[in-house]
Amino acid sequence: MARVRMYSRFLRLWHWLQALLVIMLLLTGFEVHGSYRLFGFEHAVDYHRLAAWSLLGLWALAWFWHLTTGEWKQYIPSPIDRVIAMLRYYGVGIFRGEPHPFHKDRWHRHNPLQRMAYLSLHVLIGPAIWISGLAYISYPYWAQLGLGGLSLAPVALVHTAAAFLMLTFLVAHLYLALTTSEAPFAYLKGMISGYEEISDESR
Amino acid sequence: MISKLLNTNTLIRSTISNRSLFRAKSVRQSFPGFDGQLVSSWPGTLFSLSLYLVASIAAFFSLSGVAGAVQQTSTADHSKFEQLRGPFENGPAVTKACLGCHTEAAKQLHKTTHWTWAFDNALTGEKLGKKNVVNNFCVATATNWPRCTSCHIGYGWKDDKFDLTSEVNVDCLVCHDTTGTYKKFPTDAGHPNYEPKMWPPKSGKVRQPPDLVKVAQGVGKPGRSNCGACHFYGGGGDGVKHGHLDSSMHNPKHATDVHMDVDGLNFTCQTCHTTGGHQISGSRYAPTATDEKGIDIPGRTDDSRASCESCHGNTPHGAQANAKLNQHTDKIACVTCHVPEFARGGRKTKMWWDWSTAGRKDQHGKPLVIKDADGYDTYDFKKGDFRWESNVVPEYRWFNGEVRHATMGKKIDDSAVVPINVTSGSYDDPKSRIWPFKVMRGRQPYDSENKVLAVPHLFGKDGDAYWKSFDWGRAIKAGFDATGQPFSGKFGFVETEYAWPVTHMVAPKEQALSCDACHSRDGRLAKLGGFYMPGRDRLQWLDWLGWLAVFGTLGGVSLHGLLRLLTAGKRRSS
Numbered sequence: 001m002a003r004v005r006m007y008s009r010f011l012r013l014w015h016w017l018q019a020l021l022v023i024m025l026l027l028t029g030f031e032v033h034g035s036y037r038l039f040g041f042e043h044a045v046d047y048h049r050l051a052a053w054s055l056l057g058l059w060a061l062a063w064f065w066h067l068t069t070g071e072w073k074q075y076i077p078s079p080i081d082r083v084i085a086m087l088r089y090y091g092v093g094i095f096r097g098e099p100h101p102f103h104k105d106r107w108h109r110h111n112p113l114q115r116m117a118y119l120s121l122h123v124l125i126g127p128a129i130w131i132s133g134l135a136y137i138s139y140p141y142w143a144q145l146g147l148g149g150l151s152l153a154p155v156a157l158v159h160t161a162a163a164f165l166m167l168t169f170l171v172a173h174l175y176l177a178l179t180t181s182e183a184p185f186a187y188l189k190g191m192i193s194g195y196e197e198i199s200d201e202s203r
Numbered sequence: 204m205i206s207k208l209l210n211t212n213t214l215i216r217s218t219i220s221n222r223s224l225f226r227a228k229s230v231r232q233s234f235p236g237f238d239g240q241l242v243s244s245w246p247g248t249l250f251s252l253s254l255y256l257v258a259s260i261a262a263f264f265s266l267s268g269v270a271g272a273v274q275q276t277s278t279a280d281h282s283k284f285e286q287l288r289g290p291f292e293n294g295p296a297v298t299k300a301c302l303g304c305h306t307e308a309a310k311q312l313h314k315t316t317h318w319t320w321a322f323d324n325a326l327t328g329e330k331l332g333k334k335n336v337v338n339n340f341c342v343a344t345a346t347n348w349p350r351c352t353s354c355h356i357g358y359g360w361k362d363d364k365f366d367l368t369s370e371v372n373v374d375c376l377v378c379h380d381t382t383g384t385y386k387k388f389p390t391d392a393g394h395p396n397y398e399p400k401m402w403p404p405k406s407g408k409v410r411q412p413p414d415l416v417k418v419a420q421g422v423g424k425p426g427r428s429n430c431g432a433c434h435f436y437g438g439g440g441d442g443v444k445h446g447h448l449d450s451s452m453h454n455p456k457h458a459t460d461v462h463m464d465v466d467g468l469n470f471t472c473q474t475c476h477t478t479g480g481h482q483i484s485g486s487r488y489a490p491t492a493t494d495e496k497g498i499d500i501p502g503r504t505d506d507s508r509a510s511c512e513s514c515h516g517n518t519p520h521g522a523q524a525n526a527k528l529n530q531h532t533d534k535i536a537c538v539t540c541h542v543p544e545f546a547r548g549g550r551k552t553k554m555w556w557d558w559s560t561a562g563r564k565d566q567h568g569k570p571l572v573i574k575d576a577d578g579y580d581t582y583d584f585k586k587g588d589f590r591w592e593s594n595v596v597p598e599y600r601w602f603n604g605e606v607r608h609a610t611m612g613k614k615i616d617d618s619a620v621v622p623i624n625v626t627s628g629s630y631d632d633p634k635s636r637i638w639p640f641k642v643m644r645g646r647q648p649y650d651s652e653n654k655v656l657a658v659p660h661l662f663g664k665d666g667d668a669y670w671k672s673f674d675w676g677r678a679i680k681a682g683f684d685a686t687g688q689p690f691s692g693k694f695g696f697v698e699t700e701y702a703w704p705v706t707h708m709v710a711p712k713e714q715a716l717s718c719d720a721c722h723s724r725d726g727r728l729a730k731l732g733g734f735y736m737p738g739r740d741r742l743q744w745l746d747w748l749g750w751l752a753v754f755g756t757l758g759g760v761s762l763h764g765l766l767r768l769l770t771a772g773k774r775r776s777s
Contacts, residue, residue, distance in 0.1 A: 034724050034738045041718040041738050042525060095766060097774035140530040153735035157742055164749030168756045175760035179767075 006106060006196040011071075014062050015191060021055040022166060024048075029163050052133055059126065075119040078112035086113045094180070104198060117169065125165045132159035282420040289416035294358045294394055295371040297419045302370060309370035311481040317356045319367060320344070322488050327607050331488045335610050337656050339556060339623055339645045339699045340438035343611065346660040346685045349392040354433040361392040363685070376415075378429050379422040385413045386432070390662075427463060428453050430472040439586075442550040446595060446641045447707040451548020459548040460708050477508045485509030490704055492536065492604035493634050511537040511709075527718075536636045538706055539599065540716040545641060545705050546593045551579055555590035556645035558659075559696035562673045585670050587646075597639030597705050599731055601628035606702075612688050614654050615697070620644075621656070623701040630734035637731065639705040646698050648679055652691035656699075658682035 007015070028048040031038050039047060066072040077083075085101040090113075093101070102111035110118060135147070135155045142150055181187045183197070190196035281287055286300045302309055312318045321332035333351070337343050344351040345363065352360035358372045359365065366372070374393060376385045388396040388410065399409050435441065435449050442449030454465040462470040476485045484507030494512035496505055508514060515537070520528040546552040563584055565571045573582035579591040605627035615621045628635035648657040660681035661669045669678035675694060683690035721728040722738030729739065 032722075032737050034722075034741060037719070037723075041722040045527070045718070045737075046525070090763075095770040095774075151735065152737075153740070153742075156735055156737065156740075157745060160741070161745055161749065164745075164752055167749075168752045171753060171756045172760060175764065179764060 002198060003195050004106060004198050005194055006104075006109060006190055006198075007194045009194065010065055012191060012194055014058060014065070017058055018055065018062075021051045021058065022170065024051045025055065026163065026167055026170070033160060033163075049137065052137065056130055056134075059130065074107065074110055075115055075122065077115055077119065082112040083116065086111055100182075104196075117172075121166075121169060125162050125169065128158055128162040129166065132156075132162065277423065281422050284420070287416070287419045289419065291415040291419065293397055294374055294376065294415070297415055298358075298371045298373055298375050300419065301375045301422075305375075308375070308481065309373045312356065312373050313368065313370075315481055315483070316486075317483070318373065320355065322486070324489055324606075326489055326605055329608060329610060331608055331610065336608050337611055337623060337658065338438075339643055339647050339701050340444060340553075341661065342558075342647055342656075343658040343682070345611070345658050346682050347662040350390055350662040352392045353387045353389045354437075355393045358393045375422065376418050377432065378425045380418050380429065381423040381426065382418055382421040383428060385418045386410070425471065425473065427471055434472075438553060440553075442546060443553045444643075445545075445703060445707070446552030447542065447545040447705050449546065449548060449550040449552065451550050452707070455548060455708075458711060458714070461711055462709060475508045475513070477506070479506065487704065488606065490602075490604050490606075490706075492602045492628070492638060493636050511541075533633075534630075534636055536602070536638045538704075538709065539637050539639050540720075541709050541712070542597070542639060542705050542707070543710055543714055543716050543720075544594045544596055545639075545708055546595050547708055547710070549593070551577065551591035551593045552595065552641070553589055554592045554595065554641075554643065555588070556586070556643070556647075557588040557696075558648060559587060559646045561585060561587040561669075562675075584673075595641065596727065598642045598702075599637050599639055599728055600626055600702070601630060601632070601635045601731070601733070602626050602638035602640075602704065603628040603632050603635040609656060611658060611686060612655055615649065615656060617649065617651065617654055617695075617697045621649075621697050621699045623656075623699050626702055637728070640702040641705055643701045643703065644698065646696040648675060648694055649697045650679070650683070650691050650693065651695035651697075652693045653689060655688065656697075657694060658686050658688075660685065 025048060028039065028044040028051065030036065031044040032041065032048055038044065082102075089098065089101050092098075100111075104111070132155050135150070136152075136159055138145060138147075139152060139155075142148055177187050177191075178185065186197065284304075286303050291297045291300070298309070316322050316332055319332060320334040321330065323329075324331055333344050341347065341351070348363070348365070349361045352365075356374050356377060357365075357369075358374055374387075377387060386395055387393055388400065389402060395413050396410055397412050399411055401408060402410050431448070431450070431453055434445070435452055436443070437448070438444030442451075451459055452463060455463045457464040457467055462468050462474070473483065476483050478484070491505075491507075491510050494505075494510035495517075496503065497512050498516040499505065499508060499513045505513075511519075517532050518529040519532070519537070560582070561584060563571045563582070570584035571582060572580055572584065575581050575591070577591075580589060581591070582588050607625045607627075609615060609621065609623045626638075626640070628638075648659055649655060650657060657679045659669055659675070659678045660667050661678065664671065665681075666672050667674075667677045667681035669675065672678070676692075679694050680690050680692075716727070719738075720726055722736065724739060726739060728736065
């Protein structure tokens with residue numbers, strides 16, 4: 001076993017700020033959607049707006065970081081057999097105590113399923129949210145922006161659908177990140193300290 | 204004693220008009236017969252001293268700018284006019300004296316809806332006005348003239364032969380009396396009573412005739428109570444018709460109306476309903492649903508302040524307010540948020556009037572009247588069943604200012620509730636905004652074969668009048684006959700509704716509606732269709748699908764975790 005610096009300072013900052021903002025946005029967003037009452041509609045909208053602009057800024061930095069550091073390559077999908085191996089592991093192997101089929105290192109952080117999930121998050125769910133969100137937030141100016149023909153319902157539909165996907169992602173992510181490490185909460189500790197213990201064979 | 208009291212009134216008013224405490228004495232001397240009348244005995248002296256005190260206080264308030272409504276800036280003191288010395292035989296005699304100087308006044312009034320009771324709606328082409336419309340209160344003016352025209356600004360409109368060109372029959376006093384003593388008698392076609400007379404009939408309560416000389420000498424600009432004498436009592440009683448205009452508006456509290464607040468801004472009606480040549484701005488028949496002109500300034504004005512925007516503009520909320528509020532003014536009328544409820548002054552307004560149950564007697568064979576705990580009649584044998592409400596939440600509609608009415612003789616569809624007026628507007632119409640309405644509902648008589656709302660003959664001394672014979676058949680026939688309409692002989696009662704835009708009783712800003720009032724599943728706009736509103740609307744299937752994904756995943760991972768826990772022992776043993 002060796003202690004490897006797996007997560008850079010920016011990555012951790014990005015991850016945790018994003019986590020905070022996404023949770024805030026989900027909490028306020030579903031209130032604006034009418035699912036429950038928590039802050040009151042006016043405050044919910046204000047917080048949602050603030051968190052949304054913050055997340056947009058953070059995402060812009062994150063995209064820049066991914067593209068300039070080559071980190072984006074960590075999201076390239078794996079060959080299908082490796083994906084199947086992962087699925088088999090979660091479906092069967094994990095119960096039998098079989099070893100994890102994937103061995104991570106600094107430049108291969110994500111298992112094949114993570115690659116797929118995170119890639120969808122970054123290029124599908126994320127853009128769906130911010131594009132529909134920007135349209136939503138600029139509603140009072142649609143006429144001036146030449147978007148007079150747009151109607152709010154489809155914009156809200158896309159935004160809500162993406163929010164449901166984000167919440168679903170969050171549920172699965174929390175389960176896998178918090179419970180599937182070999183030592184208890186090892187992934188969580190790693191994302192805080194930046195260091196992770198990895199087996200020697202994968203180095 | 205009464206004449207002394209009247210003198211008090213005059214003195215206070217004159218003092219105020221002179222705006223000086225120290226000149227009150229000289230004003231007193233200018234009243235012929237004033238001193239001798241009062242300072243003739245000790246009680247008289249005391250009385251005049253107390254008068255002086257009252258006058259001083261009034262003058263003080265006028266100097267500190269609090270008195271507002273009573274403050275006069277006129278250059279004429281009508282009590283000094285020889286023409287107004289009287290005596291006056293009746294109302295028209297006073298008008299004749301007024302017209303001696305105000306030569307054009309009657310001609311101006313002849314052009315107003317207040318006089319003609321007729322209104323040509325340029326937008327819809329409809330002929331409206333009290334002469335032509337039907338409502339679901341006392342239904343129609345025709346054949347009931349002397350009762351209805353107690354709120355006409357004229358004298359003698361007792362039947363449909365009234366001469367609308369008569370100048371002396373214009374009633375100047377009902378609007379310009381400042382003594383508060385001039386009242387039209389409820390059944391005398393616009394005249395006050397000239398002899399002591401009982402009202403209500405046989406009640407034992409006697410109404411004294413007004414002192415026309417004092418009233419004529421005390422004319423001035425109308426105050427809230429001049430307009431209120433009719434407009435607060437529309438529909439036959441206090442607060443009956445509008446709900447946002449009732450007797451609480453004579454001297455309203457801040458919480459009832461921030462503009463008319465007697466201890467605050469103390470607006471009169473014409474502060475907003477600006478006038479020119481006796482034409483008063485603002486119309487319920489042709490309302491301005493969206494005032495795009497905003498703040499009115501010379502050269503850029505519609506010569507009316509009868510919209511909120513006339514003073515407040517289209518972006519009235521300050522920099523510290525949520526920016527969304529100013530963005531909302533394109534789609535939401537000011538009053539929608541700022542008049543959260545109507546009938547807020549401690550009076551109730553009538554919300555339901557069922558004529559079909561009228562005419563009942565109690566077990567002793569006496570005409571039945573039932574009152575609720577607050578003294579409001581919930582049943583009156585003359586009129587049927589009522590429902591009264593206070594602090595009423597309005598109903599909301601998209602409204603662009605276009606209203607069409609079921610005027611006299613128009614065909615109705617009796618298979619559903621009959622709308623007496625139909626308001627236009629929709630989300631897609633840029634001239635429309637969301638407006639609050641009082642929707643008056645009830646049941647009223649109609650010709651069930653010709654499908655026309657009846658114009659029942661209610662009031663009168665003849666046997667056809669419903670309030671004499673309590674025979675609907677005769678009353679309805681008389682009404683149709685008098686208005687030249689055919690009557691099939693068959694009648695019934697049909698449910699109707701009548702929407703009245705709510706515009707008065709603007710509440711303190713702390714009481715304005717919060718976002719949640721509408722942006723929630725079952726909020727105030729729950730029934731308003733045609734657009735997507737956050738917090739209210741959703742696509743049901745998307746919500747089902749979304750929550751299925753979320754809770755499906757949660758269930759899936761929980762099951763997965765549970766299985767891992769269950770198999771953990773096995774793993775360890777192997």
